Amino acid sequence: MLEKAAIYLDPYFKKKIANKIEMRNFFSKKIIKRYLKPYIFLKIKKRIKYVYDNSQFYNKLFKESNLKPSDIKTYQDISKIPFTTSLDILDSERFFCVPKNKFVKSFKSSGTTGKPKITYLTENDVKEQIQRNKIGLKLIYGINQNDTVRILNPPRYSIFFCTYHALKDIGAKINYLKERLSPEKEYKILKQKNVSAIIGDPFFFYSISSEMSLKYDLADLNVRTVLLGSEPLPESIRKRLEEIWDADVFNVYGINEVGISIAGECEEKNGMHITGTDFYVEVINPKSDKKLEDGTKGELVFTTINKEGMPLIRYRTKDFGYIVPGECKCGFPFERIKIQSRMDDMILIGFAECLYPAEISEAIFSVPSILDYQIILNRDKSMDSLKIIVESTQIDNKKQVSDLIKNALMRVGQIKTAVQDSKNVEIKEIKVVKPKSIYNIGHKKTRIIDNRKIYDCD
Numbered sequence: 001m002l003e004k005a006a007i008y009l010d011p012y013f014k015k016k017i018a019n020k021i022e023m024r025n026f027f028s029k030k031i032i033k034r035y036l037k038p039y040i041f042l043k044i045k046k047r048i049k050y051v052y053d054n055s056q057f058y059n060k061l062f063k064e065s066n067l068k069p070s071d072i073k074t075y076q077d078i079s080k081i082p083f084t085t086s087l088d089i090l091d092s093e094r095f096f097c098v099p100k101n102k103f104v105k106s107f108k109s110s111g112t113t114g115k116p117k118i119t120y121l122t123e124n125d126v127k128e129q130i131q132r133n134k135i136g137l138k139l140i141y142g143i144n145q146n147d148t149v150r151i152l153n154p155p156r157y158s159i160f161f162c163t164y165h166a167l168k169d170i171g172a173k174i175n176y177l178k179e180r181l182s183p184e185k186e187y188k189i190l191k192q193k194n195v196s197a198i199i200g201d202p203f204f205f206y207s208i209s210s211e212m213s214l215k216y217d218l219a220d221l222n223v224r225t226v227l228l229g230s231e232p233l234p235e236s237i238r239k240r241l242e243e244i245w246d247a248d249v250f251n252v253y254g255i256n257e258v259g260i261s262i263a264g265e266c267e268e269k270n271g272m273h274i275t276g277t278d279f280y281v282e283v284i285n286p287k288s289d290k291k292l293e294d295g296t297k298g299e300l301v302f303t304t305i306n307k308e309g310m311p312l313i314r315y316r317t318k319d320f321g322y323i324v325p326g327e328c329k330c331g332f333p334f335e336r337i338k339i340q341s342r343m344d345d346m347i348l349i350g351f352a353e354c355l356y357p358a359e360i361s362e363a364i365f366s367v368p369s370i371l372d373y374q375i376i377l378n379r380d381k382s383m384d385s386l387k388i389i390v391e392s393t394q395i396d397n398k399k400q401v402s403d404l405i406k407n408a409l410m411r412v413g414q415i416k417t418a419v420q421d422s423k424n425v426e427i428k429e430i431k432v433v434k435p436k437s438i439y440n441i442g443h444k445k446t447r448i449i450d451n452r453k454i455y456d457c458d
């Protein structure tokens with residue numbers, strides 16, 4: 001009965017909301033609080049029936065698992081459905097739920113951790129992604145027709161396409177990066193165009209911000225909002241960026257194959273709120289495949305609720321993170337997630353100490369003068385050695401910078417254990433170089449190069 005009553009929420013969600021205050025009032029309604037979860041579950045059930053009827057892959061998957069859509073009666077039953085993996089979707093056409101000629105757009109993943117994956121979108125899928133992006137930009141981050149937004153993502157990526165068209169619908173002015181500019185030229189554009197919001201990648205933005213801050217007071221500019229995605233945002237970087245820009249810096253999250261604008265931070269900056277009417281999230285133990293409680297770290301798994309052309313059910317992202325327990329102070333009812341790293345990026349050092357690049361980034365970027373870094377892992381007999389190359393604005397104080405980097409790394413528990421206790425890892429060299437020495441234009445840079453080839457971390 002409760003689930004059937006949730007159908008009445010459809011008219012509510014179709015109502016247009018004009019601003020953040022209206023949005024807060026909308027989600028504080030008793031009917032929304034009472035029926036939101038069953039409403040979302042109804043939508044998930046419909047999508048499961050839809051893929052069973054229309055997707056070659058899922059029809060076969062269900063039959064091989066002796067499952068029918070009618071077997072999914074509760075949220076708990078969703079765990080009966082086998083996972084979909086990145087290897088599965090390399091053969092995209094098996095997932096198509098509409099004829100091929102209905103697809104109007106496709107996006108290729110960056111292929112950071114393997115063969116690129118291609119996602120296909122129908123006209124409805126494209127409109128939905130743009131609309132979702134538009135709602136987030138306008139209602140959560142307050143971007144409107146009076147803003148000028150600088151986009152630092154490469155034009156070939158889906159995030160650029162969706163953001164560009166969302167901003168166009170809002171009526172904001174758009175200015176985007178065509179090539180990396182000198183600090184002088186970048187500052188000139190931000191000042192002349194009166195840019196008020198910036199969207200980009202954390203490490204790229206941090207690099208150009210640090211360079212500009214050496215010559216200019218960035219707080220004098222009009223930038224008030226910065227949205228950073230594609231990689232986890234270390235708190236040390238956020239803190240530094242907010243200081244030098246005197247602006248709010250938010251973390252946002254999307255996956256090419258799942259969807260753009262999956263989640264974003266509110267003003268509390270304590271986890272990214274999932275767009276719960278479009279995506280269902282689970283966190284699982286990557287070894288046992290068991291679902292984990294909120295607050296427990298594991299692999300994020302997503303089900304797309306509204307996708308028409310190429311929906312995904314229980315898709316394993318290989319992103320490592322957790323669902324933040326409890327309700328957010330902002331009053332927004334959807335779950336919050338924190339992303340820590342790509343599971344593919346995990347490395348083992350010493351006696352199998354698990355280390356993620358995000359943990360290293362958090363430590364290294366806590367040193368204010370650092371613009372970027374790269375770590376090279378080698379093995380000498382029975383000992384792992386680390387060579388750390390850091391770009392620094394304090395090139396004349398190499399010894400001091402090197403000492404600060406070493407102290408910061410030793411605050412990472414796994415490194416401290418391996419170096420001091422187990423004594424099977426050595427920090428062999430910390431090389432301080434000038435800015436742009438290790439920079440490349442790649443959207444996602446490999447910051448850890450493992451030359452040992454002795455561990456299988458899959």
